[in-house]
Amino acid sequence: MSQSVPLRPSDRDGIRRVLIESLSYVAPEADGSSLQPTADIREALDIDSMDFLRYVTKLHALTGIDIPERDYSSVSTLRGAETYLALRLGVT
Amino acid sequence: MPSLGADMDAGTLRAWRRGPGDEVVRGDIIAEVETDKGIVEVEVYASGVVERLLVEPGTKVPVGTPLALIRAASEQTTPRVAIEKPRIATSVRSSTPSARKLARERDLDLSHLRGTGRHGSITRSDVAAIAGSVELAGVHEPAGTRLRASPLARARAAVLGVDLRRVEPTGRQGVVIAADVDRAAKAPTRLSAAEAGTQTGMRKAIAAAMARSKREIPHYYALHTIDMEPALEWLRDRNGERPVQRRLLPAVLFLRAVVLAIRDFPELNAHCDGGRAEPSEAVHLGVAVSLRGGGLVAPAILHAERLNIDQLMSEFQDLVLRARAGQLRASEMSSPTITVTSLGERGVEAVLPVIVPPQVAIVGFGAIQTRPYVVDEKVVARRLVVASLAADHRVSDGHRGGKFLAAIASRLKEPKEP
Incomplete structure (x- = not known):
């Protein structure tokens, strides 16, 4: 990818950029920045389990964090995913 | 122009991937064709050297129309379809004098060209179109009025x-590049329902x-509720120890179960032509893929019977991605021998x-849902899926169909590798 998102974001802004990039990767026509922070992205963007897997794979590629299946529900909203990634990355 | 589905009668040549003089090997992708179901990559069926391109990008031609001449590897010198200039005037189809003159100037053979003039006669513009396509295949495309867009942009x-x-x-x-299309898609100008209705050829297909x-097909239906707990527990354990790139989706368990179960029901893995079923040795597993923005395609995972479950997952993933990007191949569109449609986790x-x-x-597979279920005389909460079969009553009957669903169920109850 030609984006300037750094590997392992070091602040909340970086995490948000990673999230938006990962979402637009699976739903190119979707405008991630206008998503409700608490909306389930699978519903809001109408993405299926394969696209959700691609989103999780993209998050892994951009942050180095492998999200296990049992944590999928934690990253299924923008706010949840931001909190989850901040915790895993040690970002306050 | 290959037939990419039972109801396709014409296709539009979008772009050439190879040009005159290029060597091609059976299976190489030579062109992109746009059908009502999206853009499809066309493979060559014989190895050789591209002699000439016969159809200009942007042209819609009937199924069966030659798109290019390929000189077989064994034909050392002149192509089988030789350019016999003096014979042009005596070919079956007539041509106008100015068409023949241009053909002589450009050293083109008209005997295999279908004209657009009266009674199929070949006009000067037909010849110009062919001459143009030969030039277009070169490196420099003349800047004309033709719409110029990248294949990805067209697909998008x-x-x-x-x-x-x-x-x-x-x-x-x-x-026009893909990013331009994305930008335009986000722009506030929305198509009216009427415009959208006329626009989607896919809906018509x-x-x-x-x-x-x-x-034509007398359908019968059978339904079977399957307890998914064993399969999902197996999947959880297996995915738990794997990085995200190597995890499986429940849908792949469905595909795998169908591939394994169909072995004993060859009459259901078949094509039916004129009431006669021809069973297929290979299992080319059609997978219904819904496209973002509407529509549906059901291309095949070729030779699914040869794949283990990890290979099946990666082929499935690749197929869905390419279907959504408009990059399917002709062989995938035309060959499914049986199809699976899975509604996904949020379906009914x-x-x-x-x-x-x-x-x-x-x-068909519905969504996996937690429902009351009886196990050992007790009602418990279990994750269940309803598998369904629609089959051609000319070829099989409900008894066999029911056994097939039961065979799928027993594969799902005892998931194991490979």
């Missing part, structure tokens, strides 16, 4: 329902195939699918 536009003529290009030399199916609980002709069966 087809999926998103964007009119390329209304997209502002930012690519080199005024080429689905309508034609499904109407034919319901008109069951589907009664419609057979895709000339196939004779289609298997």
